[in-house]
Amino acid sequence: MIKTPRTSRREFLKAGLAGIAGASILTKCSSNQTNQGNQSKDRKIVFRSLGRTGLRLPVVSMGSTYGIDLVRTALDEGIVYIHTSSGYSERNHERLLGNVFRNRPRDSFVIGTSPDFPYDFGTGDRSSDLGFRADPDLIVESIEGSLKRLKLDYVDIYYLLSIGRAETVSYEPYMRAYEQLKKSGKTRFVGIGTHSNEPEVIRAAAESGFWDVVLTAYNFRQTHREDVREAVGKAADAGLGVVAMKTQAGVYWDRTRLKMINMKAALKWVLQDENVHTTIPAFSNYEEMWEDLSVMEDLKLTSEERRDLKLGTGLGLAGLYCQQCRQCLTQCPAGLEIPGLMRAYMYAFGHKQPDKALETLRGWSSAGLACRDCAACTVRCALGFDIRSRTLELAGVLKNA
């Protein structure tokens, strides 16, 4: 049965501790109890060390979560690391976090962000990754804006995000800019983020000897997950901290959102790999937050959860997660940038974040989607997406923008 697993607050608080070999287990006492009582006091949370950074983080951290009270509660209930980017919601996510951080001790949270490079939708790349066209000065300038919005003097991790090529990882002008920010104390650590061609990028980061952290897409739906696992092991062996994103694999098996992926199971699945030090799921409501937080205490993947992770595939559902493998790129005679379109589709119909979908579709209009005039789609997606019908649905999102 595909179900939406929900853990009530009471169940969450009753959840016991299940140790995982090799993981560090500590008792967490939140110093910031403000609006949800003192439930964190007795909680036993699984922590892992973020590589050579020396940071000890709970295995569950937080991605682009909106709702100021939700973020505050998550911090009060044991979340330590929050991931953002100056590109999220046109910089408003950083502004929201700035209000959350006010009056909190600086050493009670860890924050990672990144510059917002211009986006080239024609190729689907940030220009950080495209022939090295972005000006490295943008990196240095951009952190000032982030610090202002976050109301902080420094961030903990400053990432170079959306990297899909090994050459970019070792591009010296970028490395010099990040080194400068580290020396000036604007960031404590520097990281590489990737959700395309991840194994190559992770291996390059591991070999560079420069980057402290790697943030990678990693989930049970990736057809290349074993390659990601091997690269992540290499990064951890080289002393890098490893943060996993896109762990929820598009959230739903179907676009009508009737069949939700078992989120707890998906999160536990990636954390079975002990070289993953923390994860950054986004919470859209309290139920999701309690569910994900329960994983901080209990990583054991039950046989029912293992079954749930295969159910959508058994029903022939392709899911909503586009793994950005780019196998489709050369197949469309009209040259559509399908990975970008399918990522936007995932945000629009899986995450229900139309703003994020539109941000991904920057520079496009519904007139630019050539599928209407195409008699038959020649594209064969690695995950079995019906590209034409999904693209036509996206045209509706653009029309209503």
Ligand code: SF4
């Ligand atoms: S649409 Fe399919 S083939 Fe293309 S990048 Fe996404 S998963 Fe890969």
Ligand code: SF4
């Ligand atoms: S229907 Fe398929 S082949 Fe035709 S334009 Fe769209 S993606 Fe390309």
